[in-house]
Amino acid sequence: MTNGGEPIEISGIRRQKLLAALLLQPNQMVSLDRLVDTMWDDKPPASAHGQIRICVSGLRRLLRGGERDSVIETHPSCYRISVHDEDALDLFTFERLVSQGRAMVHDNQLERAERLLKSALALWRGPVVTGLDSSALNSLVVRLHEDRLTVQEEYFDVALKLGRHQQIIGDLTGFVAENPFRERACAQLMLALYHAGRQADALETFRAIRMRFSEDLGIEPARDLHVLHQSILVGRLASAPPHTSDVLAPPSPRTKRSQGRPAGVALLSRTAPSTVGGDPLEQLRLENDLLRVERDGLRRILSLWLDLNDGDAGAAAV
Helix, strand or coil: CEECCEECCCCHHHHHHHHHHHHCCCCCCEEHHHHHHHHHCCCCCCCHHHHHHHHHHHHHHHHHCCCCCCCEEEECCEEEECCCCCCCCHHHHHHHHHHHHHHHHHCCCHHHHHHHHHHHHHCCCCCCCCCCCCHHHHHHHHHHHHHHHHHHHHHHHHHHHCCCHHHHHHHHHHHHHHCCCCHHHHHHHHHHHHHCCCHHHHHHHHHHHHHHHHHHHCCCCCHHHHHHHHHHHHCCCCCCCCCCCCEEECCCHHHCCCCCCCCCCEEECCCCCCCCCCCHHHHHHHHHHHHHHHHHHHHHHHHHHHHHHHHHHHHHHC
16 A cells, blocks of 8 residues: 555554554543654654554454444544543553542541552553553653552552551562662661561661662662661651651650660651641641751751760760
8 A cells, every 4th residue: 555655554563552642541632743753753754644544444443343433533633532431441440449549548448448559550460551662652651650659659558557567578679679769668668677577677778778879869868768767776666657758756855865865766747737728838838837847856866866975975085
């Protein structure tokens, strides 16, 4: 088949790219130019538009089945794949299960939340559109990949709250190995190891994380990871597993010098104020106030440690 003298070859890969571009944007208008980019990146042939129309025609025949109308709609300079059944796409099912799971977390029904989030994650059988080399597709996949990682971390949070530290250590270790710079997961792994009775492994995990950040990125891990490391080091984490965004609270004044060293540290949960309503400026102000309180508390802890070290040094000199 030719178009203006130029041969047209419709490969299976191009048809797959076209279908993937439509399915990754279900019920949305996808422009013809966007589909051209999906199939050829920045080097389309002169017959690109014609080839896309032929691909769409072939897909319509495949997808029509016993229905009269195709699920692929044609509009001026764009196409849309129409999907109304929420179970027709794994993407829709994933989003529904995640939404339900988050609602269960909000209602403190953690076991139900765990099952829902686990079911959502089980829908992922591998990388999205694997084998289809396309920059345009990759840009669409990035969001889905980030969503999956976030839900995975939310699942780990729920499992930690349920006390399933030992059971998730293997999955967490693999997840951190594949995503070494996701600090939330790094903190979750440290917490799981510590609450499973493996304090030394939790401390070694932090050392490896810190070295990786330093060597590969030239930066330190987030402050919360340092705070969590210090809490594990002194062995005084709260009995209930804290959220990964928890930070240190200053020790009580009456226990500052009770055995010649700090009596340990508590964990102060960083929770968003619930009285703000929808005012983003007020939310930002309250967040800044909270950060200021955390900063002052950490300064008092550091000052306390320095005072005690100076005292120990003076006693040794005498």
